[in-house]
Amino acid sequence: MGSLKMIEKGNPAEDTRLFRRCLGFFGTGVAVITTRHHGKNAGATVNSVASVSLEPPLVLWSISRTSRSFDIFQNAEGFVINILAKNQVDLSRHFASPAPDKFAQIATTPGWNDIPTIDGALAHIECQSENSYDGGDHVIKVGRALNVCTFEGDPLMFVQGRYAVAVDHPGMRVRPEVPKHTEDRWEPVPNSMISLITRVNRLLLQK
Ligand SMILES: Cc1cc2nc3c(=O)[nH]c(=O)nc-3n(C[C@H](O)[C@H](O)[C@H](O)COP(=O)(O)O)c2cc1C
CATH class of the missing domain: 2.30.110.10 (Electron Transport, Fmn-binding Protein; Chain A)
Known part of the structure; x- marks a missing residue:
């Protein structure tokens, strides 16, 4: 780095x-x-x-x-x-x-x-x-x-x-410390750069 x-x-x-x-x-x-x-x-x-x-x-x-x-x-x-x-x-x-x-x-x-x-x-x-x-x-x-x-x-x-809002770090698969009932896993705008990065990240984490 x-x-x-x-x-x-x-x-x-x-x-x-x-x-x-x-x-x-x-x-x-x-x-x-x-x-x-x-x-x-x-x-x-x-x-x-x-x-x-x-x-x-x-x-x-x-x-x-x-x-x-x-x-x-x-x-x-x-x-x-x-x-x-x-x-x-x-x-x-x-x-x-x-x-x-x-x-x-x-x-x-x-x-x-x-x-x-x-x-x-x-x-x-x-x-x-x-x-x-x-x-x-x-x-x-x-x-x-x-x-x-x-x-x-x-x-x-x-x-x-x-002012800002909190979104999951791309390295996070689910929000930590949020109770089970929360199904609203954060999804970025489809086909945006952040969406692609998030998808690649999730695929890598599944390995
Ligand atoms: C995001 C933000 C954070 C603030 N944090 C503080 C703070 O920690 N302490 C403080 O005295 N004023 C803080 N202020 C300023 C007060 O809100 C403001 O000076 C005060 O409420 C003005 O009204 P008053 O004189 O009636 O108290 C902050 C303002 C904003 C927008």
Whole structure:
């Protein structure tokens, strides 16, 4: 294998955009974090969600100190991580915008502590706030998952600054870790280059 051609390099402390572009190579899912405090709802689109611990069940995400909802998130007893489905790009954009009432046109169902859960999301993780840590211009929020709920569908992804969908790697014959009932093995567009590569790959793997 030859060496890869370098795109760019530099000091992230001197070039925030470079840092952001570099982090963009780490693809993530997309979630809307919702919360409620003293009768006020707040919601923000994030891609900083990460799993922390299985026992006890802990997750984290980070919120910008400049978020208009910062105080609500800091004071609330908990939050819900609504993991978005691939058909929820508009919803993601909406909760990333400075809309005055983000919940006005959005279908939600109240859950733990009356915090709204977003209808149509692929998963809800209801969390009690466990800890907050300084994270530079962000605050890292750690939550203890109290209830989780998942639905059928495909996740929305975010990579290199763009929305994306997850497809099987051509080397995969079936999706790993997907329950048996899932018959929807991914098939590429017939006669496309990716379709030919996938077919050759499958034939090679059968040998
Ligand atoms: C894909 C994506 C990921 C984002 N991830 C984060 C994040 O992890 N933390 C954060 O504070 N803001 C993140 N943002 C920006 C917030 O969504 C946005 O600044 C905020 O919701 C604006 O509204 P607010 O000021 O009412 O909170 C992200 C935006 C997008 C589109």
